[in-house]
Amino acid sequence: MENELTLQPKRFFYDTWLLKTAKYFEILKISFLEEAVYPINLATDGFVIFINIWIYFLLYQTGYELTGNSSINGLTVPMVIWILTLAKGLQESRITAPQISESIQDGTFAYKISRPYSYIYFMFFRSFGQTLPYLLANIAISSIFCRIIIGPLPISAISVLAGILLFMLGFLIDFYISMVIGLMALWIEKTDSIWWLYGKLKLTLGGVLIPIALLPDVLRKIAEYLPFSQIFYTPVYTVFQFQPNTFFRYLAIECFWVLLLGVSAILIFRKGMKYVTSNGG
Amino acid sequence: MSLRTAVKYIDLTFEIKKRNLLSEMEYRVSFLLQMIGMITNDLGWLAVWLMVFARFPNLNGWTSNELIIFQSVTALAWGLVYFFASGADMISTYITEGTMDHFLTFPKNLLWHISISETYVSSLSDIIFALGLFAFSKDVSITGYLILITVGVLAALVAYSFMVIANTLTFFFGNFKQGAWSLINAFAHLTDSPQSVYKGGLKFISIFILPAFFVGMVPVTLIKSFTLGQFGLLILAVLAILFIAIKFFYFGLKRYESGNLININL
Numbered sequence: 367m368e369n370e371l372t373l374q375p376k377r378f379f380y381d382t383w384l385l386k387t388a389k390y391f392e393i394l395k396i397s398f399l400e401e402a403v404y405p406i407n408l409a410t411d412g413f414v415i416f417i418n419i420w421i422y423f424l425l426y427q428t429g430y431e432l433t434g435n436s437s438i439n440g441l442t443v444p445m446v447i448w449i450l451t452l453a454k455g456l457q458e459s460r461i462t463a464p465q466i467s468e469s470i471q472d473g474t475f476a477y478k479i480s481r482p483y484s485y486i487y488f489m490f491f492r493s494f495g496q497t498l499p500y501l502l503a504n505i506a507i508s509s510i511f512c513r514i515i516i517g518p519l520p521i522s523a524i525s526v527l528a529g530i531l532l533f534m535l536g537f538l539i540d541f542y543i544s545m546v547i548g549l550m551a552l553w554i555e556k557t558d559s560i561w562w563l564y565g566k567l568k569l570t571l572g573g574v575l576i577p578i579a580l581l582p583d584v585l586r587k588i589a590e591y592l593p594f595s596q597i598f599y600t601p602v603y604t605v606f607q608f609q610p611n612t613f614f615r616y617l618a619i620e621c622f623w624v625l626l627l628g629v630s631a632i633l634i635f636r637k638g639m640k641y642v643t644s645n646g647g
Numbered sequence: 648m649s650l651r652t653a654v655k656y657i658d659l660t661f662e663i664k665k666r667n668l669l670s671e672m673e674y675r676v677s678f679l680l681q682m683i684g685m686i687t688n689d690l691g692w693l694a695v696w697l698m699v700f701a702r703f704p705n706l707n708g709w710t711s712n713e714l715i716i717f718q719s720v721t722a723l724a725w726g727l728v729y730f731f732a733s734g735a736d737m738i739s740t741y742i743t744e745g746t747m748d749h750f751l752t753f754p755k756n757l758l759w760h761i762s763i764s765e766t767y768v769s770s771l772s773d774i775i776f777a778l779g780l781f782a783f784s785k786d787v788s789i790t791g792y793l794i795l796i797t798v799g800v801l802a803a804l805v806a807y808s809f810m811v812i813a814n815t816l817t818f819f820f821g822n823f824k825q826g827a828w829s830l831i832n833a834f835a836h837l838t839d840s841p842q843s844v845y846k847g848g849l850k851f852i853s854i855f856i857l858p859a860f861f862v863g864m865v866p867v868t869l870i871k872s873f874t875l876g877q878f879g880l881l882i883l884a885v886l887a888i889l890f891i892a893i894k895f896f897y898f899g900l901k902r903y904e905s906g907n908l909i910n911i912n913l
Contacts, residue, residue, distance in 0.1 A: 401825075410826035414833040417857075420849045421840045428844040429703030438702070555677040559684025559769045566688050570695040580702055 389483060390491040397495025411500055412507040419451045419511050439579040440607075444516045446577055448606060451508045453574045453598035465489070466548025467557040476642050486635060490541055497537075525608030532613075533601035535620040540568075540597045542627035545635070552638045573599030593623040656756070660763050664731065667766035678768060685772035693718055693780070696841070709843040712785045713867060716795075719781040720866040721838050723799035726773025728806045734765035735807060738814035738896075739827040745906020758811070758896050786870055794873055798866035804885045805861045808892035809834050815892075818899030830857075838862040858888055 426446050469475040479485045551557050569575045572594035589595050600616045672678050700711045741747040813830040817823040837859030853859045861884045
């Protein structure tokens with residue numbers, strides 16, 4: 367009897383923890399199924415990637431040919447195409463970014479924050495669940511197209527695992543930045559232009575349109591430390607150009623940004639709560 | 648459509664846009680942020696391509712001058728589309744959610760009404776950016792500006808028509824919001840990249856499937872060296888794409904299913 371009593375708080379803790387976790391995984395599952403149920407959308411996304419590979423291939427092939435280079439800063443045309451295509455594949459899989467500001471504008475935000483879950487966790491798992499089907503499809507499509515058009519590049523199990531780890535941290539960075547921008551709708555109503563600006567920063571300083579290694583030296587050094595390149599470029603670059611020293615440097619940079627942006631997002635969320643008014647009915 | 652009706656529609660379009668603009672300007676900080684944000688966005692985009700051209704100074708005859716003209720035309724075209732007709736981008740949402748009923752109850756032309764119902768005020772920055780950027784081109788002149796504005800409007804009609812076609816596909820596929828967005832995205836990528844490198848299959852796609860050539864390459868060529876033949880070809884292409892878009896939309900509309908939602912629009 368005594369044993370049972372002493373065990374109860376522990377069991378209660380685990381049960382509650384399991385219930386809480388299960389709730390968020392259920393959100394992830396539902397969000398995943400919501401998107402995966404429409405294969406035509408996944409196929410169209412694949413078409414976008416296909417067009418992108420083609421553009422990149424012709425652009426960089428022409429550029430390398432006309433300048434008479436076979437390699438620039440250690441990057442050959444096949445490497446550029448593989449890196450850009452996979453980075454683009456990861457970028458195209460993001461579909462949830464403006465959801466927070468939209469929910470603030472249409473009023474559903476006030477409803478969601480009163481539900482029995484953490485809004486930040488809810489949005490994270492929803493975002494991840496919605497991204498996952500596109501992510502898997504895009505990686506598969508990008509890899510198949512690149513393999514056919516460009517041919518394979520050597521990779522190892524360690525480089526892939528390192529890339530996945532960096533990608534997960536990059537996802538968190540993207541999520542926190544999206545959250546901060548989305549929550550800005552509480553103060554400035556419309557955040558469209560900031561989304562577009564953020565999107566362009568990911569394309570440019572994020573290495574999706576032009577590899578960071580091909581940027582001018584000063585800009586390359588700055589871009590390597592900014593959060594934008596950590597989201598897509600760094601994970602993909604690591605898969606194809608794995609070096610332990612570089613990997614640990616990227617890991618440290620990503621951890622720094624995750625912490626800084628995570629704390630900022632939570633503080634802004636708490637401050638923003640003071641601006642929310644909820645009416646019944 | 649008679650001339651009188653056309654004038655009425657143009658009048659109404661400007662009246663609606665004026666009201667949308669004034670309504671957006673009520674939130675001054677938001678309005679200014681949107682305008683400044685979009686200009687910064689455009690400048691950033693230009694900077695990236697200038698970096699590409701700094702690495703590869705000549706891409707099949709295109710140098711940074713052609714890039715400036717190209718960016719001016721595309722920014723002007725997309726700016727016009729998103730200022731005057733961004734509602735076309737909502738067609739897919741209305742179909743998926745069954746909320747097109749609101750527009751169906753009005754006596755005016757349905758596609759026109761949906762298209763002009765939304766206004767991205769920040770796209771005004773695109774238009775300002777385009778006109779300002781062209782001043783830095785080697786081909787700048789009054790005639791150059793007149794051609795830029797003319798081909799910019801024609802390119803906008805092509806982009807608008809494609810937007811309508813991509814969104815209309817939702818009538819046939821159910822939930823196609825993400826798919827329509829992806830198709831427009833693919834089209835935008837084709838209009839954003841230096842088209843002088845396109846060849847083979849990609850060139851074919853850019854002319855006949857995702858008609859990006861009529862938003863980029865053809866207008867740039869016309870600004871560089873205007874010929875009546877090419878101008879006529881552009882007008883023919885615009886008319887054909889617009890005709891297909893309108894016919895396709897009304898053909899798809901027969902499949903529309905109302906969501907039976909009651910909305911109050913104030």
